[in-house]
Amino acid sequence: MTDVPHVPVARRLLANRLFLATCVFCTGLAVCVLAVLIVSIMIDGVHRLSPDFIANFASRKPDQAGIRAPLVGSIWVCTICALTALPVGVGTAIFLEEFAKRGRLTEFIRINISNLSGVPSIVYGIIGLTAFSRFFGWRAGAEPIELGSPDSLLYLRLPFGSSVLAGGLTLALVVLPIVIVASQEAIRAVPNSLRQGALALGSTRWQMVSRLTLPASLPMVMTGAILAMSRAIGEAAPILVLGAPLMVLETPANLMSEFTVLPMQIFNWAERSKASFQEIAAAAIIVQLAVLMSFNALAILVRQRLQTPLQ
Amino acid sequence: MATSAVAAPTSAARGTPIPRSSRDRSERVVKSVLLSFSLLSIVTTFSIVVVLGIEAWEFFTGFPDKPGIGLVPFLTGTEWSPLLGGEQKFGVLPLICGTLLVTVIAGAFALPIGLVTAIFLSEYAPSRLRLVLKSALEVLAGVPTVVYGFFALAVITPALQRFSDAFGTWNALSAGLAVGIMILPIVCSLSEDALRAVPQSLRDGSSALGGTKFDTSVKVVLPAALSGIMASFLLALTRAIGETMIVALAAGSLAQITMNPSNQVQTMTGWIVAIFTGDAQANSVEYASSYAVAATLFLMTLALTLAGTAILKRFREEYE
Numbered sequence: 305m306t307d308v309p310h311v312p313v314a315r316r317l318l319a320n321r322l323f324l325a326t327c328v329f330c331t332g333l334a335v336c337v338l339a340v341l342i343v344s345i346m347i348d349g350v351h352r353l354s355p356d357f358i359a360n361f362a363s364r365k366p367d368q369a370g371i372r373a374p375l376v377g378s379i380w381v382c383t384i385c386a387l388t389a390l391p392v393g394v395g396t397a398i399f400l401e402e403f404a405k406r407g408r409l410t411e412f413i414r415i416n417i418s419n420l421s422g423v424p425s426i427v428y429g430i431i432g433l434t435a436f437s438r439f440f441g442w443r444a445g446a447e448p449i450e451l452g453s454p455d456s457l458l459y460l461r462l463p464f465g466s467s468v469l470a471g472g473l474t475l476a477l478v479v480l481p482i483v484i485v486a487s488q489e490a491i492r493a494v495p496n497s498l499r500q501g502a503l504a505l506g507s508t509r510w511q512m513v514s515r516l517t518l519p520a521s522l523p524m525v526m527t528g529a530i531l532a533m534s535r536a537i538g539e540a541a542p543i544l545v546l547g548a549p550l551m552v553l554e555t556p557a558n559l560m561s562e563f564t565v566l567p568m569q570i571f572n573w574a575e576r577s578k579a580s581f582q583e584i585a586a587a588a589i590i591v592q593l594a595v596l597m598s599f600n601a602l603a604i605l606v607r608q609r610l611q612t613p614l615q
Numbered sequence: 616m617a618t619s620a621v622a623a624p625t626s627a628a629r630g631t632p633i634p635r636s637s638r639d640r641s642e643r644v645v646k647s648v649l650l651s652f653s654l655l656s657i658v659t660t661f662s663i664v665v666v667l668g669i670e671a672w673e674f675f676t677g678f679p680d681k682p683g684i685g686l687v688p689f690l691t692g693t694e695w696s697p698l699l700g701g702e703q704k705f706g707v708l709p710l711i712c713g714t715l716l717v718t719v720i721a722g723a724f725a726l727p728i729g730l731v732t733a734i735f736l737s738e739y740a741p742s743r744l745r746l747v748l749k750s751a752l753e754v755l756a757g758v759p760t761v762v763y764g765f766f767a768l769a770v771i772t773p774a775l776q777r778f779s780d781a782f783g784t785w786n787a788l789s790a791g792l793a794v795g796i797m798i799l800p801i802v803c804s805l806s807e808d809a810l811r812a813v814p815q816s817l818r819d820g821s822s823a824l825g826g827t828k829f830d831t832s833v834k835v836v837l838p839a840a841l842s843g844i845m846a847s848f849l850l851a852l853t854r855a856i857g858e859t860m861i862v863a864l865a866a867g868s869l870a871q872i873t874m875n876p877s878n879q880v881q882t883m884t885g886w887i888v889a890i891f892t893g894d895a896q897a898n899s900v901e902y903a904s905s906y907a908v909a910a911t912l913f914l915m916t917l918a919l920t921l922a923g924t925a926i927l928k929r930f931r932e933e934y935e
Binding site: 316317319320323324326327328330331333334335337338340341344345348391392395396398399400403404412413415416417418419420421422423424425426427429430431434435440477480481484508509510531534535537538539540541544545547567570571574575577582585586589592593596597599600 | 638639642646650652653656657660663667727728729731732734735736739740748751752755757758759760761764765768769770784796799803827828829830832833856857858859860884887888891892906909912916919920923924
């Protein structure tokens with residue numbers, strides 16, 4: 305250790321203090337950015353918030369425009385996304401953690417999932433457009449096949465086109481890696497002794513998973529699921545590629561309805577230079593952030609309510 | 616691990632009222648359903664590669680009715696002018712340059728600040744302050760990117776214009792800073808995880824030898840967590856490269872090779888947005904170009920993610 309240069313104690317203490325100051329400065333800067341973000345959006349948009357703004361459809365006149373269609377559209381898309389991404393994601397996590405033997409296939413699936421989580425959401429948009437909206441060009445140019453009646457909720461038209469179902473499935477692709485990774489972590493956190501106990505009593509793997517591991521990891525799985533859904537509800541790029549119309553004047557009636565989502569509406573309004581459109585964009589952002597905050601609060605609540613210590 | 620065989624189900628089945636054969640059958644059904652769910656992720660990757668590959672291939676080698684652009688002119692061309700009248704030029708370098716400029720600005724802003732904040736959170740902050748700051752970062756992480764795009768247009772750009780007249784309505788710096796704010800929580804929370812994973816004994820050793828908090832954090836803990844921190848940087852940069860809504864709102868729509876942050880630029884994602892919000896025909900050359908650009912983008916992010924995974928693997932070996 306002879307090559308370590310001797311630094312006087314006073315200088316080292318000074319470096320210590322300077323570094324702490326840098327730390328506080330950087331952290332303060334990050335907090336300030338958040339404060340400026342929230343305050344500036346509040347100033348721009350809060351006076352535009354009214355019951356009418358929630359209840360009205362989009363309009364060319366900013367004073368009469370509202371967010372009814374995008375708000376309901378977001379709920380539809382998010383529900384479809386949750387109904388598809390959650391079972392598939394949690395199922396994948398269960399398979400990888402509880403059933404799969406260590407081998408080439410599972411290793412490949414693991415690497416593949418981490419790569420999928422790095423794929424930009426707009427690329428998922430292109431895949432969703434090709435796979436769900438156009439069925440890879442199947443029956444391009446021909447009339448779509450209709451299944452069921454348009455009055456029913458489950459009316460289907462093949463291929464799906466720019467429908468709310470195509471939107472939900474595309475977002476499911478975006479959040480699937482997030483759901484899988486979060487559920488894997490949750491399942492891994494269950495103590496191994498519980499598994500060994502169940503197996504020793506003669507339960508099969510699925511009995512062990514369904515009656516023990518899954519209930520025990522449920523709070524963490526749900527927290528991850530809620531955070532994944534808050535990511536889905538904020539995504540605009542994939543919906544943009546699918547081709548949500550600029551102005552939607554009705555709420556979805558069935559899975560094949562046209563739709564738009566809140567982030568898309570914000571994008572459309574923010575793009576316009578007129579000040580009044582900027583203001584309603586800010587107002588829509590306030591609604592969007594309020595929805596996200598309630599998602600976050602729900603996640604915290606779930607974590608606290610359901611968490612039973614397992615040791 | 617979960618795969619450790621503890622009890623063979625053969626002997627256990629005797630005590631259960633359900634006959635073994637039916638239990639085994641339902642077990643097999645469940646397992647194959649779960650396996651098929653896992654395979655969906657591989658199907659997704661496969662369709663990304665096939666869809667982007669086929670469309671990009673056509674763009675390079677030629678359409679039924681027109682000649683293709685060619686891979687080499689696409690990758691080395693310095694002009695991107697697909698929509699202007701006259702000759703269409705498809706050189707992807709201006710788009711890559713725009714993406715890199717925005718990413719570099721975002722990285723220059725977010726990586727140092729994020730890392731220092733992470734050191735503060737992990738090594739200095741008292742636990743209550745840490746909890747408050749962590750939840751503030753969680754809020755920042757949950758904000759949709761279109762909101763940052765709005766923030767760039769409504770707050771950052773006007774602020775920049777106060778400093779200099781060079782900044783127009785759209786410029787790379789404003790978009791880059793907004794992307795930086797977006798990736799800040801990623802850098803921060805992942806770096807903090809890496810720092811906290813360093814065993815306490817290393818810190819104790821450093822303190823016992825008379826190291827100050829600064830010596831301990833920067834000369835002992837930081838090097839020990841370096842691979843995790845590098846992985847967090849790569850992940851954040853991957854997000855910055857693929858970011859769409861911020862650059863679509865704030866960066867502009869002129870593809871050019873420039874390193875001047877006050878210029879407007881078009882990124883790869885920005886071009887894809889321009890195609891899908893514009894009125895390009897579904898079988899035109901410029902429409903197909905968006906698939907070629909998306910394929911380039913996919914390969915870039917794939918390389919970064921693989922690099923991150925490789926670094927993290929080394930990190931894991933060090934501590935287990």
